[in-house]
Amino acid sequence: MTITEARGGRRTGSAETGAGRRRGSAVLWGLLGVIVLALLWEGYKAIGPVAGVEFFGTSILPKTDDRSMPHLVDMLTRAVEPVNTSAGSPPVWIAVIGAALNSLGVAAVGWAIGSVVGFLIALLMQRLHVAERAVLPWLILSQTVPLIALAPVIVAWGGKIQIGTFSWDRWMSVAVIASYLAFFPVAVGALRGLQSPDTIHVELMRTYNAGWFRTLVKLRLPASVPFLLPALRLGAASAIVGTVVAEVSTGYKGGIGRMIIEFAQSGTSDPAKAYAPIAGAVVLGLVSAGIVALIGLTLKRFNRQEAAS
């Protein structure tokens, strides 16, 4: 190994420890955020008026009684107690994990479908400029349709599908709605990524007499990775939101969205119970983004910065 190589190796090493330190401080800051949030909650509960604050008849700050704002300790203790009084009822946190995994599976299907569809749309738009002008406004328009309005339509259409032994299940409707939210960031991000190569690179491929497909494989796809990864992460978070909302509006049982509604309905008698699945949904969003980030690690090579010349 030459001296320069050795020096290069050491530089990468120190860069890695630097990144490790940064990651460590990111975790610390994240924890600090949670602590601040907990202090705000308990602090307001301690000093705020029991009836809340009203301003000309409009409530601007919530009531601080135990029903509206249970203590954090109550939420935690409720989370380890059984779901209900029936015999063999599992602790709340176990039930939350089960529901979250169920939702994660449905969201993953939705995310995968959405990502593939989004990517194909981006490819079409990259290939044909006419398509970009014709399709892009519709994509943006598609995201303005409220999910609640969409859910019954998809459930109704899905119910008519019956091919051989295959019949449409309710979770598929949920997955379709999740994909409807997930495809948009992927389509937009992938389009930007596919269009990101410089003119000089595109012209270089032209001088090599490389056609559209080879240019795609050797140039546009690798160049799109830095744009695609954040888009996929955003798509994953969108798929979780879509799943939670769609579970509620399609009446799909077993997922975390449905559990939030069910537990909240017992709010008057058991106010602390509903916070466990809400926390579960938040963690679910983080986990899904984390999984996509792990996928991204395998593509690290393509995430290199453009060489500064």
Place this chain on the structure above:
Amino acid sequence: MTDTALPTTESSAPGVPLAAISVRSAGKIFTVAKGAEVQALTNIDLTVAPGEFVSLIGPSGCGKSTLLRLIADLDSATSGEILVFGKTARQARLDQEYGIAFQSAGLLPWRSVQANIELPLELHGVGKTERAARAEELIELVGLTDFRSRFPDQLSGGMQQRVAIARSLAERPKLLLMDEPFGALDEMTRERMQQELVRICSETGAAVVFVTHSIPEAVFLSDRVVVMSPRPGRIVDIVDVDLGPGTERSDSLREDGAFFAGVTAVREALHGAPVTPRGADLR
């Protein structure tokens, strides 16, 4: 190596080696917004012999890069004829008759030095071992042996440009097209790169069309310097430079009388001083 300049309007008779480039009364008109037209090049005649090093020099907007792009078939001429080794520019591109290097290196950031050099070979289905062997030769030629597995962002500008030159040579082209490849480099790196380029070109025997706006660079590198003028882009003069074979050109040449004479001749042609314009200009 052809040291003697060919007349600009010579037609390739049988027996005479086929010209690397033959441009005949070529013109290029760009249509800009609202149908307005810009005459980028008019009435260009130029012949480049095999193995000859020809520079295109002139102020910004004189169409020197456009002329190079016409030869590379990145744009097409609106009039006239451009032949590369007797083929149309398009056919020559399809047949991979030339290698090209631009002002910025244009390396793919996710590929190592070696993989960047192998790119054209990979695209044209050359086998893995053969690719690696060729890349090894070229890496040695441009002096980057210790850097073959580095990535472009770990290289200096000069090193990146060397990789780009190695890449342009990957398929052993008989013609190299270079559009201000050293334009973004500092003066010291630039002079060293010029010397390396002149050596590499005489070793490989490739003809070169080199776009630049540096007079000393054009004189140092070239067998002939084509002086161009803007609005509309045209050739005003072609200056013969005879500084001996490329392998023998060294730094000391930059102090030589012949070099200064060349610089003076090109400068006079550029500024339209004593030298009477010849060639395409019919004013």
